[in-house]
Amino acid sequence: MIEFNHVYKSYDKNYILRDLNFNVNKGEFIFITGPSGAGKTTTLKMLIALEKPTHGAIKFMDTELQNIKPKDIPFLRRKIGFVFQDFKLLPNRTVFQNVALGLEVSGIFGDVIVKNVTEILKAVELFIKKDEYPQNLSGGEQQRVSIARALVQNPQVLLADEPTGNLDEDTSKIILDIIKSFNNKGTTVILATHNKNLIRMGRARTIDITKS
Numbered sequence: 001m002i003e004f005n006h007v008y009k010s011y012d013k014n015y016i017l018r019d020l021n022f023n024v025n026k027g028e029f030i031f032i033t034g035p036s037g038a039g040k041t042t043t044l045k046m047l048i049a050l051e052k053p054t055h056g057a058i059k060f061m062d063t064e065l066q067n068i069k070p071k072d073i074p075f076l077r078r079k080i081g082f083v084f085q086d087f088k089l090l091p092n093r094t095v096f097q098n099v100a101l102g103l104e105v106s107g108i109f110g111d112v113i114v115k116n117v118t119e120i121l122k123a124v125e126l127f128i129k130k131d132e133y134p135q136n137l138s139g140g141e142q143q144r145v146s147i148a149r150a151l152v153q154n155p156q157v158l159l160a161d162e163p164t165g166n167l168d169e170d171t172s173k174i175i176l177d178i179i180k181s182f183n184n185k186g187t188t189v190i191l192a193t194h195n196k197n198l199i200r201m202g203r204a205r206t207i208d209i210t211k212s
């Protein structure tokens with residue numbers, strides 16, 4: 001489903017990623033790991049065409065991302081849910097409205113929004129907080145809103161960038177279990193983290209981008 005072939009990436013003269021090669025199969029759950037600054041976020045950004053590889057090829061389903069045209073990018077992003085490292089929740093919108101935004105950008109409104117947002121908020125056990133604003137939520141709750149927003153469109157692939165960033169071990173396990181439950185229902189998952197405990201708990205194939 002996803003193929004990195006001899007991918008190199010530099011922002012200036014220095015290469016962050018050198019000859020990165022890996023494949024992800026449909027339905028798989030994989031970890032991408034490496035120390036801070038290794039290029040994990042950059043690797044995920046290339047998958048949603050926020051960055052392009054400097055050399056090499058990245059295939060996502062039938063699309064060669066190194067050649068993607070700007071007009072095709074929204075279509076690509078509709079297939080992918082992205083959980084950002086820093087949440088990126090909108091402070092002046094409620095939990096419900098933040099998650100609904102994931103559907104509104106795809107042109108979905110009305111009853112379908114209410115049904116889908118309700119369903120996903122229940123799945124992450126946050127329906128009770130639907131009318132709260134992000135600043136009134138704990139870190140783990142904000143992270144679950146961010147996961148709900150990424151998953152509400154029922155994407156084929158979920159990219160989760162350090163989704164347990166500053167959370168304690170028990171809360172991290174809850175987040176991991178939620179992501180795994182969606183993987184069990186068919187969503188392909190790529191989870192980027194430097195957290196060795198999380199990787200140990202997750203028991204999944206792990207790609208160290210500094211060694212690939």
Ligand SMILES: Nc1ncnc2c1ncn2[C@@H]1O[C@H](COP(=O)(O)OP(=O)(O)OP(=O)(O)O)[C@@H](O)[C@H]1O
Nearest residue numbers: 011016034035036037038039040041042043085194
């Ligand atoms: N837009 C940019 N312009 C220039 N350099 C950048 C840019 N984005 C990232 N970098 C650099 O690329 C390197 C890799 O960054 P990246 O965010 O991918 O690392 P990471 O593995 O996700 O790290 P962390 O674990 O801290 O999140 C870093 O040295 C960073 O400073």
Ligand SMILES: [Mg+2]
Nearest residue numbers: 040041085161
């Ligand atoms: Mg990062």
